[in-house]
Amino acid sequence: MSGGFGKRGAVGVDAIPAPSPAAASVPVAAPRSVPIAPSAPSSTRPPAPPQDARRPDSYYETKSAIFSALIEAIDLAQLARLEPDSAREEIRDIVNEIISLKSLVMSISEQEELLDDICNDVLGYGPLEPLLARDDIADIMVNGNDKTYIEVGGKIQLTNVRFRDNSQLLNICQRIVSQVGRRVDESSPICDARLPDGSRVNVIVGPLALDGPTLTIRKFKRDKLTLEQMVKFGTVTAEGAEILRIIGRSRCNTVISGGTGSGKTTLLNCLTRAIDEDERIITCEDAAELQLQQPHVVRLETRPPNLEGEGQVTMRDLVRNCLRMRPERIIVGEVRGPEAFDLLQAMNTGHDGSMGTLHANSPREAIARMESMISMGGFSLPARTIREMIATSVDVIVQTQRLRDGSRRITHVTEVVGMEGDVVTTQDIFVFEILGEDQNGRLIGRHRSTGIARPRFWERARYFGEEAKLAAALDASEVAEELRG
Ligand SMILES: Nc1ncnc2c1ncn2[C@@H]1O[C@H](COP(=O)(O)OP(=O)(O)OP(=O)(O)O)[C@@H](O)[C@H]1O
Numbered sequence: 001m002s003g004g005f006g007k008r009g010a011v012g013v014d015a016i017p018a019p020s021p022a023a024a025s026v027p028v029a030a031p032r033s034v035p036i037a038p039s040a041p042s043s044t045r046p047p048a049p050p051q052d053a054r055r056p057d058s059y060y061e062t063k064s065a066i067f068s069a070l071i072e073a074i075d076l077a078q079l080a081r082l083e084p085d086s087a088r089e090e091i092r093d094i095v096n097e098i099i100s101l102k103s104l105v106m107s108i109s110e111q112e113e114l115l116d117d118i119c120n121d122v123l124g125y126g127p128l129e130p131l132l133a134r135d136d137i138a139d140i141m142v143n144g145n146d147k148t149y150i151e152v153g154g155k156i157q158l159t160n161v162r163f164r165d166n167s168q169l170l171n172i173c174q175r176i177v178s179q180v181g182r183r184v185d186e187s188s189p190i191c192d193a194r195l196p197d198g199s200r201v202n203v204i205v206g207p208l209a210l211d212g213p214t215l216t217i218r219k220f221k222r223d224k225l226t227l228e229q230m231v232k233f234g235t236v237t238a239e240g241a242e243i244l245r246i247i248g249r250s251r252c253n254t255v256i257s258g259g260t261g262s263g264k265t266t267l268l269n270c271l272t273r274a275i276d277e278d279e280r281i282i283t284c285e286d287a288a289e290l291q292l293q294q295p296h297v298v299r300l301e302t303r304p305p306n307l308e309g310e311g312q313v314t315m316r317d318l319v320r321n322c323l324r325m326r327p328e329r330i331i332v333g334e335v336r337g338p339e340a341f342d343l344l345q346a347m348n349t350g351h352d353g354s355m356g357t358l359h360a361n362s363p364r365e366a367i368a369r370m371e372s373m374i375s376m377g378g379f380s381l382p383a384r385t386i387r388e389m390i391a392t393s394v395d396v397i398v399q400t401q402r403l404r405d406g407s408r409r410i411t412h413v414t415e416v417v418g419m420e421g422d423v424v425t426t427q428d429i430f431v432f433e434i435l436g437e438d439q440n441g442r443l444i445g446r447h448r449s450t451g452i453a454r455p456r457f458w459e460r461a462r463y464f465g466e467e468a469k470l471a472a473a474l475d476a477s478e479v480a481e482e483l484r485g
């Protein structure tokens, strides 16, 4: 589980504050009528609702009073040095004491819930803990103290999680960014950070964020999706997945294009699984998300400037440095600036099979985006030269998309073919077509081969001994199409 910090996993995993057996020595304010099994709901309360659902304001008032008394009673610095379990015990004892001193009337389960809540506040990430413990969440979006959204199954939903006030939320933001040696405040209101489990975090606070501290978390998934799972989810067909595997293995220079959260990084990770074990791969990322399976991988990460604005190492610095590290393939997590130039150069100069992702809504747009990243990078190259560079270095563009029903699909596998006049020409190998919508609002569509029997990377596939499999996959996509059509 997570290392040391916070208590992820110790709280109810499904975000349901299930009552747990209270320690025998704990003074309790309410009589316990039946022995409480760990999962049995208390007799005084209906089954616990998910998250903070319908907690009355009085709950927050009580919690706030106990919290203030607790902060006065304990030495936070000393507490931080304790093992999480002992720290939790310590807090538990003091809180129970406060409850009885203040003669607060509470049921066991209410008391347990409150204890968990307070421990999460003091030791972990407060009300975020139950969300962090859930594996089905892709993103957590906190917009100020009283609105927290999550993305589950491709859909965004409002949760009942709320923070006592914006200063509690800001404290949690501080705790998160302090892990990467940073602070957020008025003078430096934006910060990227990471949770101990690898989740990617962005924090923006006032005066820039107008409605309170705003926190966005892309949850790290330890078990990354595989191409097989993507086939099961309908992201791509089995034949399409096979074609992608061949593209990855036979060292095509590949750009994965897609919108925010459309699954670019996940797909990049899948493609890297096709890489042979004996290749030397160097990855460059803003926050290490990729999990390459090969033994010979060097992982590099950019660095933001420190508080004095010094020490920044950009993606461009990393990619350029990579070239001196004898890479066979260079993999750039996300291309968003002038490093596009260096990546294309690398692709062009013997580092076949290099890959990267970028933000664009179609393969055409991806090409335009590369062009503008290079022209804005101050290279003063004529547009035609940049386009020629793109045409000669990129082999394949794979487009990912999160559709309006929440499903994530690979919508295009497109080859860059060459130039016609001033225009980079492309051909789609297969595309996803939306045919309609079922009564539940789910989109119905199909992946369709465009009938290209011999893609340009045919020779590469042959060189890697994948020719027959490529032919079979291309054929099968067409047969499937005829049958369905
Ligand atoms: N094909 C898929 N089916 C279902 N879920 C997916 C699929 N691909 C990705 N996801 C999930 O969607 C979320 C976003 O994926 P990912 O990080 O790959 O997106 P991204 O396009 O790289 O996002 P960003 O633009 O923020 O970098 C993750 O939680 C991931 O597990």
Ligand SMILES: [Mg+2]
Pocket: 264, 265, 266, 334
């Ligand atoms: Mg990404």
